[in-house]
Amino acid sequence: MVSSTVELLRQELPVQQDSLLLNGDVKTGLVLVDIVNGFCTVGAGNLAPKQPDRLISTMVEESARLARTFCDSKWPVFAFLDTHHPDIPEPPFPPHCLAGTDEARLVPELQWLENEANVTLRCKDCIDGFLGSIEKDGSNLFVDWIRNNQIKVILVIGICTDICVLDFVSSALSARNRGLLAPLEDVIVYSQACATYDLPVHVARASKDAFAHPQELMHHIGLYMAKGRGAKIVSEVSVSALQ
Numbered sequence: 001m002v003s004s005t006v007e008l009l010r011q012e013l014p015v016q017q018d019s020l021l022l023n024g025d026v027k028t029g030l031v032l033v034d035i036v037n038g039f040c041t042v043g044a045g046n047l048a049p050k051q052p053d054r055l056i057s058t059m060v061e062e063s064a065r066l067a068r069t070f071c072d073s074k075w076p077v078f079a080f081l082d083t084h085h086p087d088i089p090e091p092p093f094p095p096h097c098l099a100g101t102d103e104a105r106l107v108p109e110l111q112w113l114e115n116e117a118n119v120t121l122r123c124k125d126c127i128d129g130f131l132g133s134i135e136k137d138g139s140n141l142f143v144d145w146i147r148n149n150q151i152k153v154i155l156v157i158g159i160c161t162d163i164c165v166l167d168f169v170s171s172a173l174s175a176r177n178r179g180l181l182a183p184l185e186d187v188i189v190y191s192q193a194c195a196t197y198d199l200p201v202h203v204a205r206a207s208k209d210a211f212a213h214p215q216e217l218m219h220h221i222g223l224y225m226a227k228g229r230g231a232k233i234v235s236e237v238s239v240s241a242l243q
Contacts, residue, residue, distance in 0.1 A: 006216045015223045017235035029151040030070045032079040033158030033165050038103030045103040046094040055195040062193035064109040071116045076149040083123035130171035153186045157193035162222030173230045188232045
């Protein structure tokens with residue numbers, strides 16, 4: 001039933017996806033959204049998958065591949081890490097990714113990024129990473145990263161497609177449109193390196209206050225909404241031979 005619904009949705013709300021070739025000609029930055037244990041590692045917390053998840057595993061693998069490519073090429077990387085203070089809840093979600101715990105750390109496949117000179121890490125305590133980059137003095141770490149690196153394109157990957165990825169992409173596009181992110185021109189979402197969680201309808205119905213969230217359907221909706229905001233969606237990212 002779910003697969004037929006997803007196929008119908010794809011027909012009624014198609015998302016055109018292109019391919020992207022990275023060759024270093026256009027200054028491109030990689031943005032990783034919340035690829036942390038608390039969302040990706042089986043059994044790691046309240047919002048982590050309960051069992052191995054193919055889409056999340058694929059997202060992690062592709063993210064690690066791209067991160068290695070960017071670091072080997074010394075291209076700029078910005079990684080958001082969902083991180084919360086235990087006394088400050090984030091309704092409607094249960095406690096998750098608490099500061100100082102393994103939940104708030106990058107997945108093992110990406111923890112090496114912590115020691116890379118071209119990587120900027122940002123712990124965020126809200127869904128939208130753009131808002132989560134605002135400092136107490138009103139400055140914005142992500143805006144500064146764009147300007148300091150003179151980035152024209154950002155390639156966005158991570159989890160969840162329809163929540164943190166979508167909110168960040170929407171804010172980044174709005175900021176670009178208002179001239180707050182010069183010289184940024186394009187926001188690209190790589191669908192194969194994004195994923196969301198799965199809470200089937202029948203499970204939600206059996207749980208008090210649970211909100212159904214079919215994984216493939218909501219992943220598609222997240223991509224569709226990002227496209228509608230002005231993002232470009234790609235299903236393939238390749239790298240030309242670097243000089």
